[in-house]
Amino acid sequence: MTAILLSLYWSFLKVGLFTIGGGYAMIPLMEAEVIKVHGWLSPAEFLDIIAVAEMTPGPISINAATFIGYTMAGVTGSLIATLGVITPSLILLLLLSRILIKLIQKPGAASFLNGLRSALVALILLASYTLGQTAIIDLPTALIFAALLIASLLRHVSPLYFIAAGAAFGLILFPY
Amino acid sequence: MPNHETEIIKTESLWSILLTFLKVGAFTFGGGYAILPVIQQEIVVKRKWVSQTAFSDILIITQGMPGQLALNSAIQIGVRLRGTAGGLIAALGVTAPSVVILLAIAAYFYPLLRDNVYVQAVFYGLRPAVVALIAAAAIRMGREILYGWSGLILCALLLAVSIISGIHPILVLLLGGLAGLVVCRRQCSK
Numbered sequence: 370m371t372a373i374l375l376s377l378y379w380s381f382l383k384v385g386l387f388t389i390g391g392g393y394a395m396i397p398l399m400e401a402e403v404i405k406v407h408g409w410l411s412p413a414e415f416l417d418i419i420a421v422a423e424m425t426p427g428p429i430s431i432n433a434a435t436f437i438g439y440t441m442a443g444v445t446g447s448l449i450a451t452l453g454v455i456t457p458s459l460i461l462l463l464l465l466s467r468i469l470i471k472l473i474q475k476p477g478a479a480s481f482l483n484g485l486r487s488a489l490v491a492l493i494l495l496a497s498y499t500l501g502q503t504a505i506i507d508l509p510t511a512l513i514f515a516a517l518l519i520a521s522l523l524r525h526v527s528p529l530y531f532i533a534a535g536a537a538f539g540l541i542l543f544p545y
Numbered sequence: 546m547p548n549h550e551t552e553i554i555k556t557e558s559l560w561s562i563l564l565t566f567l568k569v570g571a572f573t574f575g576g577g578y579a580i581l582p583v584i585q586q587e588i589v590v591k592r593k594w595v596s597q598t599a600f601s602d603i604l605i606i607t608q609g610m611p612g613q614l615a616l617n618s619a620i621q622i623g624v625r626l627r628g629t630a631g632g633l634i635a636a637l638g639v640t641a642p643s644v645v646i647l648l649a650i651a652a653y654f655y656p657l658l659r660d661n662v663y664v665q666a667v668f669y670g671l672r673p674a675v676v677a678l679i680a681a682a683a684i685r686m687g688r689e690i691l692y693g694w695s696g697l698i699l700c701a702l703l704l705a706v707s708i709i710s711g712i713h714p715i716l717v718l719l720l721g722g723l724a725g726l727v728v729c730r731r732q733c734s735k
Contacts, residue, residue, distance in 0.1 A: 387715050391607075391614035392578065393682040397714040406713075413672065420671040421650060423678070427570050427643030428580065428613040435647035444648065451644055455636060458612035462620040463632050466606075473609040477726055482609055484699060484725020486690045488718045491704035493683035497676050504672035513670055517677035522684065529574050531674045539670015545662065 373442050374449050376407065381434050381453030388430060389485060395430040397492035399437075400500065409441055412503035423532050430454055509542035557594065557626045559634045565592065566619050566638025571646075573615065580615040588622055595622055615639055695728050 380402040388395040403409045422432035431451055438450025461469055505511050517531055573580040588594045607617040616639055623635025658664045691697050707717045
């Protein structure tokens with residue numbers, strides 16, 4: 370039990386520390402830690418949890434950490450995973466904020482972050498491809514994916530509409 | 546907090562900081578940037594805890610550092626109002642609703658509903674929707690970030706590296722950052 374709590378904390382600490390720019394930046398990291406490194410969840414379960422995290426209020430990675438932590442080690446697990454994901458923010462902003470602000474203003478920092486963001490785009494694309502192999506399994510799911518992707522490229526759509534549309538299409542098109 | 550650069554505009558009770566960020570945590574859907582307008586409305590417009598300029602500074606720091614956008618902005622606003630204690634309380638406020646709601650779902654609703662055929666139908670549709678969301682996020686970020694050839698080439702190279710080698714995303718991120726530094730050293734010195 371202690372071993373699993375420690376690895377939950379360490380995994381989610383890494384996710385928190387390398388999620389730069391928030392939001393979907395955490396998807397590739399969480400996917401690597403939770404599915405590939407530890408095998409805690411299957412890709413389908415991971416997608417379900419991200420969907421639930423989108424439907425509920427609050428930051429997605431905190432929602433996902435709570436859910437995954439609970440699945441692995443109950444209430445303690447959920448608290449430990451959540452603590453892990455917020456620890457880097459707490460340390461950096463409460464203890465090291467002055468150093469950090471100076472560091473961010475250095476000219477090298479901007480180019481480091483630019484390079485890092487290029488990597489992030491590559492990683493998120495790759496994550497959508499690997500997760501897509503689990504999610505897009507037949508014609509209806511391919512249509513749901515294509516329709517929503519095209520809609521989001523044409524105009525900005527709130528994630529909540531994606532979730533509502535996905536759920537509605539799922540109910541209609543599911544091979545009962 | 547002994548920080549001379551931090552301009553303390555107002556002193557608020559820890560209780561009202563907690564309540565405000567509980568509200569932000571409980572009523573913002575979608576995560577990421579979706580949360581920022583809500584924080585802005587609540588903190589800058591309604592409560593006038595920080596000025597619009599200070600809020601922009603907070604966002605710049607938030608975007609350049611690790612962590613969740615909502616959490617990072619909350620901590621910084623809390624620190625400006627009441628120092629370290631304020632930062633901790635703001636973090637607690639913005640996190641607590643997520644933890645409570647997700648615990649209820651994970652412990653009670655998910656096991657109860659998982660085997661229901663209609664719930665399975667919903668998730669059957671939700672999975673491709675979530676993948677579309679993730680792909681759209683990558684494309685949108687790419688459009689914003691990858692101006693110029695160097696960014697595009699770097700992105701393509703790193704994509705190839707991570708497909709072929711399967712190395713951990715953290716290493717890919719660090720590689721990208723280092724490549725950014727190298728590109729800058731060549732261009733910045735010109």
